[in-house]
Amino acid sequence: xxxxxPFSKVIGDMMYASHQNPIxxxxxxxxxxxxxxxxxxxxxxxxxxxxxxxxxxKEDVLSSNTYWSCASCYHCTVRCPAGIDIAExxxxxxxxxxxxxxxKEGLIGPDFSESFVKMIVNSxxxxxxxxxxxxxxxxxxxxxxxxxxxxxxxxxxxxMNLFPKKIKRIKNLQNVVRRILPLGETS
Amino acid sequence: MKxxxxxPGCSLESLGKSYHLSTLExxxxxxxxxKELEDWNCCGATAYFPVxxxxxxxxxxxxxxxxxxxxxxxxxAPCSACFKNAYTTNKxxxxxxxxxxxxxxxxxxxxxxxxxxxxxxxLIEVFVEDIGLDAIKEKVTYPLNNLKVAPYYGCQxxxxxxGNENVENPRYFExxxxxxxxxxxxxxSKTRCCGGSLIVTNRAAALDMVEKLLQDAVNSHAQIIATTxxxxxxxxxxxxxxxxxxxxxxxxxxxxxxxxxMGTSFGCTPKRLGINKEIIPRALEKSxxxxx
Amino acid sequence: xxxxxxxxxxxDDPDYVAGIKSILERADYSVQVAHNPKEGFQLLxxxxxxxxLLDIMMGRGAEGVAVARKIRKDPNLRNIPILIxxxxxxxxxxxxxxxxxxxxxxxxxxxxxxxxxxxLLLEKVSNLLRLSEEKxxx
Numbered sequence: 001x002x003x004x005x006p007f008s009k010v011i012g013d014m015m016y017a018s019h020q021n022p023i024x025x026x027x028x029x030x031x032x033x034x035x036x037x038x039x040x041x042x043x044x045x046x047x048x049x050x051x052x053x054x055x056x057x058k059e060d061v062l063s064s065n066t067y068w069s070c071a072s073c074y075h076c077t078v079r080c081p082a083g084i085d086i087a088e089x090x091x092x093x094x095x096x097x098x099x100x101x102x103x104k105e106g107l108i109g110p111d112f113s114e115s116f117v118k119m120i121v122n123s124x125x126x127x128x129x130x131x132x133x134x135x136x137x138x139x140x141x142x143x144x145x146x147x148x149x150x151x152x153x154x155x156x157x158x159x160m161n162l163f164p165k166k167i168k169r170i171k172n173l174q175n176v177v178r179r180i181l182p183l184g185e186t187s
Numbered sequence: 188m189k190x191x192x193x194x195p196g197c198s199l200e201s202l203g204k205s206y207h208l209s210t211l212e213x214x215x216x217x218x219x220x221x222k223e224l225e226d227w228n229c230c231g232a233t234a235y236f237p238v239x240x241x242x243x244x245x246x247x248x249x250x251x252x253x254x255x256x257x258x259x260x261x262x263x264a265p266c267s268a269c270f271k272n273a274y275t276t277n278k279x280x281x282x283x284x285x286x287x288x289x290x291x292x293x294x295x296x297x298x299x300x301x302x303x304x305x306x307x308x309x310l311i312e313v314f315v316e317d318i319g320l321d322a323i324k325e326k327v328t329y330p331l332n333n334l335k336v337a338p339y340y341g342c343q344x345x346x347x348x349x350g351n352e353n354v355e356n357p358r359y360f361e362x363x364x365x366x367x368x369x370x371x372x373x374x375x376s377k378t379r380c381c382g383g384s385l386i387v388t389n390r391a392a393a394l395d396m397v398e399k400l401l402q403d404a405v406n407s408h409a410q411i412i413a414t415t416x417x418x419x420x421x422x423x424x425x426x427x428x429x430x431x432x433x434x435x436x437x438x439x440x441x442x443x444x445x446x447x448x449m450g451t452s453f454g455c456t457p458k459r460l461g462i463n464k465e466i467i468p469r470a471l472e473k474s475x476x477x478x479x
Numbered sequence: 480x481x482x483x484x485x486x487x488x489x490x491d492d493p494d495y496v497a498g499i500k501s502i503l504e505r506a507d508y509s510v511q512v513a514h515n516p517k518e519g520f521q522l523l524x525x526x527x528x529x530x531x532l533l534d535i536m537m538g539r540g541a542e543g544v545a546v547a548r549k550i551r552k553d554p555n556l557r558n559i560p561i562l563i564x565x566x567x568x569x570x571x572x573x574x575x576x577x578x579x580x581x582x583x584x585x586x587x588x589x590x591x592x593x594x595x596x597x598x599l600l601l602e603k604v605s606n607l608l609r610l611s612e613e614k615x616x617x
Binding site: 037038041071073074075077087091095109112113114116117119120122125126127140164172176177178179181 | 347
Binding site: 004006010013014095096099100101131177179180 | 492493496514516535537538539540541544566576594617
């Protein structure tokens with residue numbers, strides 16, 4: 001017999017360092033949903049997602065766009081009467097979905113996060129993420145043109161440098177990173 | 188002269204250059220010195236946490252460790268996302284010894300050690316709390332009379348909650364603006380999100396959020412929106428024209444950093460405040476002329 | 480059976496764990512499970528085990544690495560063989576494509592990637608147990 005370990009616990013475990021978030025304490029009051037500025041763009045509202053986690057609907061939760069639509073504004077977190085750190089919960093879901101490679105098709109979020117991390121580990125700095133074209137080729141041509149125009153306008157107006165600087169001790173930083181996550185040798 | 192360890196963050200090196208310039212200019216006028224950390228790295232922004240939260244803490248911890256080496260007490264970040272990341276990292280370093288041990292093991296690779304002893308502050312807190320409104324008022328030579336400013340706090344400056352502060356209706360930004368002679372409007376949306384990195388990952392959602400903010404500011408008769416974060420500025424300023432296209436609106440509301448307003452009221456030249464670098468041009472000078 | 484080997488799995492994916500657990504149990508191992516590193520470490524301290532099967536990406540990040548370090552520093556636990564079972568190459572792949580896992584990040588005994596063939600899993604487990612027995616005799 002498989003040991004029953006509910007999804008609410010799996011996700012709760014991912015947040016234990018921040019708070020012992022009692023996802024199961026949710027009252028289903030809907031304050032989070034009423035607060036969320038991105039709710040219109042979510043497959044399921046934050047309240048519903050919490051309900052689904054508690055109902056162990058792991059697949060449905062992971063295949064929704066809800067948690068990837070979270071802007072991390074923490075408005076739900078500070079208002080939740082049950083003290084659930086909902087924004088952190090959305091981060092936990094993002095991580096879990098990345099690690100298990102289980103997320104809704106066509107989302108930009110996972111690709112963006114990957115490119116962003118790659119950029120930091122390679123240079124120590126991040127480049128204006130909105131204009132970092134690394135993640136764009138997979139998406140529409142018009143989007144690329146649009147971003148390129150915006151970017152060149154910004155470069156010419158002196159608002160933006162063309163390339164990010166590398167930090168001096170980048171090799172050390174990469175070794176620091178490598179002690180936390182066992183990476184291969186960098187090129 | 189009071190000194191602070193200053194962590195500009197990546198945005199202030201490119202799109203937020205005017206924030207950087209105006210911060211240093213205003214600090215000089217107020218007799219404080221921001222000492223930039225040597226060889227700092229990116230804080231991980233909001234995009235690192237979905238991949239690996241431990242690594243995100245480690246990135247911020249390296250900056251905190253570098254700051255601790257200076258012997259200064261305060262770690263100051265002008266970007267709200269950098270501020271939030273450094274703040275939470277510092278908090279967990281103090282409350283979770285296992286995390287601190289593991290991160291310090293990693294930091295050995297850069298001959299660093301983090302103790303979690305810095306006071307992590309946002310730039311605006313330093314001005315309001317340490318310098319104080321009275322001292323700021325004394326420096327004002329060109330009061331921003333009748334300039335109606337929307338004080339936009341955004342998200343990560345005020346949230347998540349850090350103590351017992353009022354996260355629903357903070358007032359210090361309004362008070363600072365009043366000290367400059369400006370007229371802060373009652374801005375209902377002042378702590379609503381600008382969309383953050385959704386501008387990349389979910390453009391439609393972010394533009395909608397930006398539009399709501401612009402609409403509220405205009406309906407509340409703001410002439411200008413002042414921000415405390417380079418990401419908020421990018422979303423409100425750079426994407427304003429795209430909002431106009433998508434929503435068939437014609438917003439043309441200038442977005443400035445609060446430090447640019449401070450500098451202007453102190454009589455600093457626009458150039459030294461990076462005012463010529465705005466996307467929606469001449470806005471501040473224009474409103475200044477109107478104000479005078 | 481008195482010489483039945485006791486295994487412990489620390490992994491945050493209950494469905495995956497259920498699968499490996501039944502494979503190992505059918506091969507007559509005694510298997511206990513912890514779904515997060517904290518409970519896993521407590522379980523390890525509470526009774527002796529012959530082998531640890533450990534996931535890497537758990538909780539906030541690569542907490543499997545942190546737990547492995549902790550085990551290697553603990554005088555009572557440091558000799559337990561650790562078999563890493565992970566999908567971590569997916570993580571590595573996007574950072575530094577085509578590079579092998581850094582060999583010296585933590586003292587582990589063997590690393591296999593998810594998904595794993597039952598036959599290979601059993602082979603690795605019995606190999607590690609045999610090696611560990613030999614070490615004890617020396």
